[in-house]
Amino acid sequence: MQCYTELLPPTGVTHSLALPFTSESANNLVVARTSRLQIFSLLNVDPQPGGAEEQGVSKLILEREYALPGTVADLCRVKLLNTKSGGEAILLAFRSAKLALIEWDPRRYGICTISIHYYERDDSTSSPWVPDLSSCGSILSVDPSSRCAVFNFGIRNLAILPFHQPGDDLVMDDYGELDEQRLGSHGPGSGTDCDLTKESTMHGTPYTSSFVLPLATLDPSILHPISLAFLYEYREPTFGILYSQVATSNALLHERKDVVFYTVFTLDLEQRASTTLLSVSRLPSDLFKVVALPPPVGGALLIGSNELVHVDQAGKTNAVGVNEFSRQVSSFSMTDQSDLALRLEGCIVERLSETNGDLLLVPNTGDLVLVKFRLDGRSVSGISVHPVPPHAGGDIVKSAASSSAFLGDKRVFWEVKMPIHYFWADQSEDDVYEDDLYATVPEVVVDGRRPSAESSGSNLYNFREYDRLLNIGPLKDIAFGRSFTNLGAEENASNGSGLELVASQGWDRSGGLAVMKRGLELQVLNSMRTDSARCVWTASVAHRDEAVSKNTTQGEERELHHYVVVSKATSVDREQSEVFRVEGQELRPFRAPEFNPNEDVTIDIATLTSKNRVVQILRNEVRSYDGDLGLAQIYPVWDEDTSEERMAITTSLVDPYVAILRDDSTLLLLQADDSGDLDEVELNEQMANSKWTSCCLYFDKTGIFSSMRATSNESTQRNMTLFLMTQDCRLFIYRLPDQKLLAIIEGVDCLPPILSSEPPKRSTTREALTEVVVADLGDTWSSFPYLIGVVHVCRVPLGVQLDYSWAIQQIPIGEQVDHLAYSSSSGMYVLGTSHRTEFKLPDDDELHPEWRNEMTSFFPEVQRSSLKVVSPKTWTVVDSYLLGPAEHVMAVKNMSLEISENTHERKDMIVVGTAFARGEDIASRGCVYVFEVIKVVPDPERPETDRKLRLVGKEPVKGAVTALSEIGGQGFLIVAQGQKCIVRGLKEDGSLLPVAFMDVQCHVSVVKELKGTGMCIIADAVKGLWFAGYSEEPYKMSLFAKDLDYLEVLAADFLPDDNKLFILIADSDCNLHVLQYDPEDPKSSNGDRLLSRSKFHTGNFISTLTLLPRTSVSSEQMISDVEAMEIDVKIPRHQMLITSQNGSVGLVTCVSEESYRRLSALQSQLTNTIEHPCGLNPRAFRAVESDGTAGRGMLDGKLLFQWLDMSKQRKVEIASRVGANEWEIKADFEAISGEGLGYL
Structure with a gap:
């Protein structure tokens, strides 16, 4: 019985859309992060007077975000007849053929679901030879005039959803009772989450009945659809589709050259029919995307791997080749710009302006490229491509993009992996994998005329960054290491430093590390020991000679004195105020004889009158001081009219007011005048x-x-x-x-x-x-007002980002980090990195002498691997070890190995497994490296370079080394090499001696041992998982049980729970499988079969599963203290940490029987009672189709935690239905919320 909790939500952006959503005049950006929807608004910030920025910027402001129980597949904007906000609506496509239409509700300040449409149970998807919907991609496109939407799902199915328009004949009819009865009866999705307003509309719903057509009804030759999009400037809904009659293949290019077709269809929504307007044949076979172009260009841009093709409304084509392979792969007529040497695979295209047809293209290298069209009236006569030079911002991205959105006024949003300039002390530039908002400067106007489209685009635009969103995905590997703090050696030894989670993140040149902690590690600039300190205040006040009036502009600089006041309790009702002045990074005692001489208790200290006065609120009086803490005024707290003694209890200060709540629950309100003197404000009768x-x-x-x-x-x-x-x-x-x-x-x-x-x-x-x-x-x-209970103000280290519940610091490496390990003996991190390099055919190959005559200059790129040592003190690379040209790092582990057969001495070593991949027709080889991180004499200018990798052993093996793990208690390791798993021991000469082996399946993806037991799991990428054991007397490996479902295992690990042994598996379809080894169960066939206990859909492609110990939370500690006398040995608890490709971090926690029943009942109540975004069903989202053998399902922590967002009354009501107390549910939440990671 387990519970899955999402500690960090997905951070990678998959889709983005710009539209007026929250109001008719708003400019919003809607971002989808796999299963998370975020709505931003653009805030135009004017330049500060006297600042470095001469132009204003635009900032992204988060309005609302929603955790969706579904995976977003696409986003489109829809202009409906009437919406609650006056803005446009959004049509979302989800995995497994679902559509949801949402709008913005200003009263609720959130989204409102208009309808949800299900197509997953359509009869067209029930054919046995049709792939499952979850395995097929989908395409969503909406007509520019919002007359209908088309949804291509299940490869060859097309769902058409029409929308009502002002010109419809139905709009002219009177709204009658029959229309009221038909409310919600249109189409397969008729459910609504909220009532639709019916002002200015004659329909109950903004859409009519949707219908599904096979693509073959449009044209029988559409067998392999590639891409489609609605086109502009047509009277009827018209879309262009890119397809082929046979599957395209680069390997069969000599047989399937130029086999792609582009056809334009117009739809008759009333007759549910289509008409072919034009068709263009024999297009290049590498075309993969259709981009509809608005006026003045019009038509569609077809994007291929090596060329760009424009097709206008009459079927006229213009093409341009951007590399030398465009002529080799296609005979299509095109302009030659092969000197650009662009790779367009996976590129993103977005328009730059509404006034001209210029496009901005970002290839997977991250370079910015302008696409310009030569216009002869309304006709396109040519296409030209212009790379943006670095001085104009052409190198601002430097990495591939996955989505884009045009925000108007030459502002474009890109989801990219890009470098950002941080102005850090002693640092100049750092790469961050983030989503960015860019803008272009206005076009250059000469003599009142706009430059022609034929001129080079490099001098028309200058790109600069406006804003960015945090993205730490994809997370490929993790390691736990000691965090480096600024504490002294003595203090560090006494308190100990906690662990930090370090993950490899990013792709290609944007790769790096993400350092994550559950709490903040504050930088200690200076420390001072003091006795019996009760409270500390800080105050920044203008010097007496530099004091200025409140009308001082922001551009003027003022000299401020920074004070620290420490209150020390001398008795129950007396305390001493000790004052320090901040000078640089030191605290020096400051003599202030007039500062609280009576040793009264301080309630609060703040500044007023534009930081010209320091106000100290004591229990019996309010004292005001100047810039040198000289006494300026004393105001009593007691009631002067009745002469009754009163004491201050709480206070609130906002310039120029001071509000004091006294012990008799009455209010004292003071106001400071221009000179800084405090006067009492006369209150009205109700307030007084x-x-x-x-x-x-x-x-x-x-x-x-x-x-x-x-x-x-x-x-x-x-x-x-x-x-x-x-x-x-x-x-x-x-x-x-x-x-x-x-x-x-x-x-x-x-x-x-x-x-x-x-x-x-x-x-x-x-x-x-x-x-x-x-x-x-x-x-x-x-910033907006919120009602909060407690405020913690602290200074965080530079570079730490607090966008999420964990503190995250991104460390750029400049290369893709695939694997990492923490060397516990040296305190260093060892990374397995890779970078792109050009591949050239070898000249000395005897079997292929024709390779010597290769004349191409546009070489393909391959990955070149290396090892790097990173110091956590400065997060810089201190040593590197370059591997061979075709050698790739497959695994990096830190192991305690036996290094001597005689003394049996053990030492922490870094073990690296590699694979030599020279081609699919050549058998792979591998190698096992054993390194030690040793101490050396550092560079005098870089004291952190005192560590280096020393090669201890190297063992070439047959077959690729795909996984490594420590095994047994003698310091041996198990190596997955090819189709064998071999246990090896390190000899003194550096060789690895095999002692036991086991034949395995195809490709071993995971090998892990339950530490200290000899039991291990061997997971295959296509053949499921084996549970095996290793014995030392004699040396042998034995197979205990198998997984008979043949899962495609991406990651796996043990999950012990009391006296039960579970195995957690992540497959290739974003699912978690819980298996159990229970030889006493009759279904296990005497233990030969691993039993499937539960299946859970996460919606994320999981990259790592890591078994971690679980510390006791506060509620469990209270129970354990009571039962401490009854239990002799405490059974350790465990939990599983999960990282994903989209940057999310999850946790699987084992729960007790009692807690499981309580939380399961709560989950059922929440599923049935609360409103879910986009009308989705969380139970259906988490469910995995199975044969019914699975037992109890895994709990959904993300759904359970929505109980905390309810009102007090609602919480109690639902808890009573569950049959539990409120504190019991909160105690269960504490156990599954990540509080068991007390060492992070």
Whole structure:
């Protein structure tokens, strides 16, 4: 019984779309990250006065994001007759033939599902020779006029979804009762998640009945569809499709040359028929994509691996070849630009402007290329391709792109792997694998005329980066190592440094490392020992001579003094305030005799009057100081009218106001004048006579709480708000200085997801609230008010990114990192990297003398592998070991090996397995390297270069070495070489002596041992998994059990649970399989068969599975302390860490029987009661088709954690249905949420 929890969501962007979504005039970017949907808006930021930037920039602001129970296959924009926001809608295609139509709901500030359409159970997909829908790609395209959408699924099926238009005949009919009865009865997907508004429309739904047609009904020759897209400027819905009658093949190019067709069809939606408008035959066989072009160019651009072909509306073609192979692979007429030597496989094309036809093309090398069209009126007479030079931003990407979106005004979004310039101390440039927003400068205008399209495009555009999104995928391998901190040796030895998770991420030149930790490791710039410190405050105040008025512009620099105040408790109600001044990176004692001389208890310290005054709130008085901490004013806290003694309990300071809540629950509001003196603000009757439990001042810079627009002179005053909470948990919002009541929010202690002035319907269950804080959450460019409980302010190390729940630091390497291991003896990381290099046929091959006459200059590229040693102190490469031209690193492991047969001494070694791949017709060979990371004399200018790889042993073997693992208790290792697994021992002469072996299947992908037991798993890439054992007396390997389902194993590992032994397998279809070895079960055939216990669909291509120990969480520690006397030996707990290709990190945790029943019931309640984004079914998403032999299913942690986002009343209701207490569910969540990774 296990639970799958997603610790980090997918970070890699798969699809992107730009449209006005949140409103009619909005400019939004919608991003799909596999199973996560994010909605951004563009914020135009003006340049700061006196700043380095002369032009404004655009920033991406995250509006909402949703975890989808489905894998997004495509995104398209749809212009409906009416939407709730006035903007456009989005049509999403999902894996397994599903479509969802969504819109933006301003009232809920989120998406609203209009309809969900299922085509996975269509009769056309039931043929036995048709591949499964999950194995087929899909294409979604929407007509530019939003008249219909076509969805190509299951290779040769075409679903057509028409949309209502203002010109429809049905729109002219009156809306009657029959239309109301037909509401939701159109098409296979008629369910809605929310009521549709019916203003300005005569239909119950914005679409009509959809239908599915085989592609053969359009043309019987469409047997192998390649790509399709709707075209512009047609009166009827018209699309162009690229297809072939026989499958294209590079190996059969001499027989299947120029076999691709391009045909344009127009659709008759009423008759469900089509008409062929034009067809172009004998196109190059390497064409793979159709891109529809808007006016003024029109037509379609066909993209191939070696050429670009334009087809206009009349069928006229223009083509250009971009490398020397374009002439060899095709006889199609084209312009020769082979000197560009471009590789267009997997390239992305996006338009640059709405006024001309220029396109921006990004090939897999990351170079920026302009595609320009020569126009003769409305006709295209030629195509030209122009690489963007580096000085114009042509080298800003440097890596392949996967998706793009045109944002208007020459702004383009690319999902790329690219280098970003970080302005770090002592560093100049770092590569980051991220998604970026780019823009081009306006076109150069000469004599009032726009340059012609025939001119070179290199002088028309200048690209620069605007914004970027974090992306750490794909994660290929992970290692755990000691984190390097700035603590001294003595302190480090006493406290110990935790572990950090280091993963290899990125592709090609954007490859590097991602250092991840669950918490922050703060950089200690300076430390000072002090006794009995109760609290610490910091204050930055202008020097007395440099103090300026509040009208000082932002461009003027001011000299600030930085103070640190430490409060030391001397007695129960007395404390001493010790003041330090920050000078550089040191704290020096500062003498301030007037600073709290009476040793009263400090409540808060802050600055007012544009940092000209330091205000200290004590229990009995408020003291104001100047820039040198000289006393300027004392204001008493007690009531001067009644002379009753009062004490301050809590306080809130926002310039120029100070709000103090006293011990009798009354409010004292002070305001600072221009000179900095504090005066009491007279409160209205309601504020003065009410009893308050919490107060908070907030400067409403976004205008959310303002009832009217303030003038420029009153902006500061009108945007100041005061939040007060009464004893019955009613939240009052006042505007200052007129003390106008803006809103009263009741039922705050019910903790609703959205605060509203409407009272809660059910308020029987409440939380005990003690404090309310309203603060801005966000970055420098955008922040909005949220209601939060606790704020932690700290300084994080430079380069650490906090976009997700874990702290992530990206380390550029400049090469693709395929494998890595942590050398525990030296504290270094050893990487197996690869980089592209040109491949040339050998001249000395005796069997192929014709290779000597190879005249091409456009050589193919292959990977060249090497080993690198990286120091965690500086995260730089300190040593390298280059491998042979055809030798590839397959595995890198750190092992404790026996290095002496006589003394049986053991030492940590780095073992590397390689494969020599010279071609598919040549048998592979392999080699096992054993390295030791030794200490050497460093370079005086680089003290971190004190480590180096020393080759200890090298053993060439027959067959590729695909997997390695330590095995047994004598310091041996098991090597998967070809179709054998051999246990070897390191001899003193450096050779590896075989002692035991086992014949295996085709290609061993995983070999792992359950540490210290001799039991191991041997997983094959196509033939399933074997469970075997190794014995030392005598040396032999024995097969225990097999997986009879023949899974395609990508990753696997053991998962012990108490006295049960489970094996977790990740297959090639994003599924997790839980197998169990139980020889006592009759279904296991005396233990010869591994039993399938559960199957779970993750939606991510899993790259690694790693068994980790699980530390006890707080709830388990309480139980273990009670039962400590009853248990003699504690059974260790384990969990499985999962990394994926899209950058997500997951965790599989074993749960007890009681917890499983409780969480399973909760999961069923949440599945049936809460609204799911896009109308998807999470139960269907996680289900895996099987023969029914699997047992209990794995729990979905992502679905379970949605219970925490509910209101207090809703939580209690669902918990009561489950039959559990709220604290029991929270205790279960603590165990599955990653809190067991206490060492990270």
